[in-house]
Amino acid sequence: MKKVKVGIVGLGRLGRKHAENLAFRIPHCELTAVCSVVEEEVQEVMDEWNIPYGYTKYEDMLANQDLDAIFIASPSNFHCEQIKQALSLGFHVFSEKPLGLYVEEALDVERAVKAHPNQVFMLGFMRRYDRSYMAAKEKIEAGVIGEPFLIRCYGLDPASKMDSFLKFARANYSGGLFLDMSIHDFDLARWYLGAEAKEVWAIGGSYARPEFDEIEDAETGAAMVRFEKNAIGIFVAGRNCAHGYHIETEIIGTKGTLRIGTVPERNQVVIMKDEGVIQECVDGFLERFEQAYLSEAEEFINCILENRKPAITVEDGVQSTILGYSCKKSYETGQLIKVNAENLVT
Amino acid sequence: MKKVKVGIVGLGRLGRKHAENLAFRIPHCELTAVCSVVEEEVQEVMDEWNIPYGYTKYEDMLANQDLDAIFIASPSNFHCEQIKQALSLGFHVFSEKPLGLYVEEALDVERAVKAHPNQVFMLGFMRRYDRSYMAAKEKIEAGVIGEPFLIRCYGLDPASKMDSFLKFARANYSGGLFLDMSIHDFDLARWYLGAEAKEVWAIGGSYARPEFDEIEDAETGAAMVRFEKNAIGIFVAGRNCAHGYHIETEIIGTKGTLRIGTVPERNQVVIMKDEGVIQECVDGFLERFEQAYLSEAEEFINCILENRKPAITVEDGVQSTILGYSCKKSYETGQLIKVNAENLVT
Amino acid sequence: MKKVKVGIVGLGRLGRKHAENLAFRIPHCELTAVCSVVEEEVQEVMDEWNIPYGYTKYEDMLANQDLDAIFIASPSNFHCEQIKQALSLGFHVFSEKPLGLYVEEALDVERAVKAHPNQVFMLGFMRRYDRSYMAAKEKIEAGVIGEPFLIRCYGLDPASKMDSFLKFARANYSGGLFLDMSIHDFDLARWYLGAEAKEVWAIGGSYARPEFDEIEDAETGAAMVRFEKNAIGIFVAGRNCAHGYHIETEIIGTKGTLRIGTVPERNQVVIMKDEGVIQECVDGFLERFEQAYLSEAEEFINCILENRKPAITVEDGVQSTILGYSCKKSYETGQLIKVNAENLVT
């Protein structure tokens, strides 16, 4: 039986997790090459996991004729270019979100993907492969809550990582709070509601740390979105969540409500002591979405093997980026903003 | 020891509950008179509870020299006038929310209350006397969550009462969804955040029942409010909550978060059977706020006996009304609205 | 309309709560007399609540011809004698649990109650009037869980009160852990299972505080009981619960399970901060069973007014005492014990 041979670019925290999954946990997949600008990372992974090829230049990896597919887990500003290069050379491509840092980049990727219709392209909206989020989708499709008309999404990073974010954000352009943190939520909203965003108002500010004002970003922000069919979207994003990594989604329909992740529980242990009854919480995306990261990569490999396309399309990435930029623009201007690409392309 | 003698107007569901509390459950209080336009209600309560005086005309009750205080639980459109009359005759006054159906009425009541500084006036924002909401306030004041900067409030009536609401709403002006359902939430937001609303955008629609469009009201709606200090308010109100009466409040601060009523549990029983683990829910305000209704009435009586003023002021009623009307205007125009009284007084 | 005139004996923590309910919160009830060996308590309550009669001798209160009913909230060792005296003088009687400190006393009271069939006698098994426990009973009777066959009951006092208990227990005979703490649970087990206890094995010890060994009592203990129809009872009682006053009951039936009080939540506030998601807990019976204490007293008054008998009978008290003493005997001897009165009467 054929094994899909994959090369990965980017060996940071998430990149390394992807690499480990590709190397050891996915049937019919082989991690054949790793690439990072940090030479030690490349060497370390090659040695530790017995990976045959290692590169510090992306172009060199793309020249490897053994490879079937490229997995992109590099910093966001490289995504657009790396996706296009890999597609043009005939590789199947998986890319971490976002498609790019600007709407133009997202649209650029969209064109490239459409120009290579026989290659698998998949975007890392891993939540769609998380068991809880999948179960919610099934409930909705089974009519359990009737017609969904309101979605509320929280995406809150733990306060413990605020310092390192501020350090990163001073040196890099992240796209800002809504694009960086809420993009998964925007995708979920479109997925669950089956509707596109029409208008948005976004507010917020810096509350604990004035440095966020300095970098012209929000520490915590909220966006309210009017979707088609008057559906309501409420999005809260933040970088100062005391209790951990809080990803919560609520979908209200005409006959019921679903909530996912109301308490971001770390495990099934409850502690009862002086302070009360305590549930400890997860502290980051690797912990919360471990299963989803594996499942999405499995789906990518299976799509290649079975010659089919994943349910997540490049347009999902484009639309989420457009909504993210609309939030950003609303936050910066204080205005109510119509959501469309033309408003955003400069 | 002196007993405060109270006359109540309005013997509907909530009025009767208030009457029962005043008659039997509050030390040093005596329910001396009841008044309702429905004569049978008056007779029934007089007989059942041994109440000495009964009236079908409010003015007649106000003429009773035995009474110290008037408790107003009549329909909202009577509040403004009845408050003013009772105050002008020297009575202490408790009134159910709202102060009136229009901003003008609220301002009118405010003037009347200020003109009678020696009488106790209290508005029925009972949630401030609910033990859970009180505990949350204490936590905030103790600094447990740092500086609060975001509040999210859900006020959802049970779907089981949607029909009777629609019937009522066709015949009566309720002020609309936000004024009718969210006014308690607006008060809580101001109380917990210690800030006034500056701007609002409200959206929503009818999802299950087109009749809401006909009466130009929202079945479910959401309002996002920018408060002073860039604090964020998110308000969801609705009339179609499948699982019951869902009153939920979340306050996020710089060091932590409080949630009140995440699951609107009916009691401490959990049922485990085929469908899963089930928590049954409360189905209305009388069930959820039974303790608060009693405690607020006790506070009213104690204020009279101890010659002091309650913490809830008429201004709390005025500001909440202004915010409610701002939501209504935003919902109706689709615009982002500055919150101030001048915009609303016609 | 007639008011029931009540005299209460015992003005400790629970006694005073009962007195306050009788004085102010129950329709058609009047707290006419109070009695305590502590003269200051009597004076204080009379003054504060305007009570007409006060006594330091129980016999003097019984001589008051104005009274209809006697409410006994004195220390447990007085219950038996005080119940008998009041019954013999024609009063209706409510007594806190237990009927007495010994099986003989319980049987003695049973004879007295049966000798006065026209007077209301009620025992303070207040949990049967707690809304959650009542709802559980209704669910069972409605067949929601099929035929109940296993009950698990936790009765754990907060660690914060361990010192004061040890001080009390050195000077007084409490009946021991199982009789003192589990008697409500024994009553619930019989009520929910509809079966009597046949055999018991009880174990336990002192774990945090060796003083419990010195007073020959268990700090925490567990009893397993075989009931009729092979139904299973599991009872855990203790005096060292770190998180508060933990009263939990589980009933497993052939078609489902009910759990009451899994988390002994203080209110509906949840705190999310560094440590995780925290639910604070109740710290004692007055907090947990406030509603039940009021409802049971209302039921007592209503029984008198309506000339009917409460559902709780003196036999419920006798059987629970017999089971409590059987646990005690098993704990002390290490043996498996048949449950019956003959084994216990010396």
Added chain:
Amino acid sequence: MKKVKVGIVGLGRLGRKHAENLAFRIPHCELTAVCSVVEEEVQEVMDEWNIPYGYTKYEDMLANQDLDAIFIASPSNFHCEQIKQALSLGFHVFSEKPLGLYVEEALDVERAVKAHPNQVFMLGFMRRYDRSYMAAKEKIEAGVIGEPFLIRCYGLDPASKMDSFLKFARANYSGGLFLDMSIHDFDLARWYLGAEAKEVWAIGGSYARPEFDEIEDAETGAAMVRFEKNAIGIFVAGRNCAHGYHIETEIIGTKGTLRIGTVPERNQVVIMKDEGVIQECVDGFLERFEQAYLSEAEEFINCILENRKPAITVEDGVQSTILGYSCKKSYETGQLIKVNAENLVT
């Protein structure tokens, strides 16, 4: 780098899950051979997963010189003999619980393991590798709950599987309810308490289905165990859990309590609809312990590669079997039983 080559015997539900993990999800492990008396199963797995060797006779697989380790997932009555054979031929051995169906068998295996001190032997007490159970152990070792002195364990199979169990049990000897269902709980109790069982009383019966009486087994049963240091063990096992597969463990210590799995939640989705707020539950061990099954197999492979022994020893298996048989004996005789091997070996 070396890969450990494993042959597995038993391709039932759990066996196939183990096989899949060994084949695809564990670094440095290769599933080289599969064995089952059902020839189609062998062929199917070989074809589907590209496994080089397949057998219908266990002895034939043991003759394969390529193999390093044997994984035993066959029916319980084969465990003892298959373990001994594999050990004697020099293989590392992983065996599903139990060591054998009788205490004699368990002691037999113990002798065999001790006779081969240089081979890895591991018993499938997978819960010790479940993240929640591991976290609980860490909390205890960190002193969070002080000294543990009471453990309560529920092991309840879903009602949906009662029919198939009854069918199986009529044809096979399972060891009975306590040995079959509670053996993991007995291991957890010893692990968390750090104490051995001294005395036990076990009761129970058939409640929904009289067939259990016919096969002389309990449908649901409870055992109370006195451990060393007077520690208390409460074990409930059953085959008729309406809401799913309910594995719950509580450990009470002198300073706090831990609970694991209070609600056997299927995922993080909560459904709110007419009936209330609903959490769906897991329906079997494969769903609940998926992560643990993988982690234990990884640990087995790592032990081989790193030339060390797993924390679970053969004695853990022996002691749990002894306690299980003591429960069985108590249940059958109705007597309080001292726990020791001599009582049980016939």
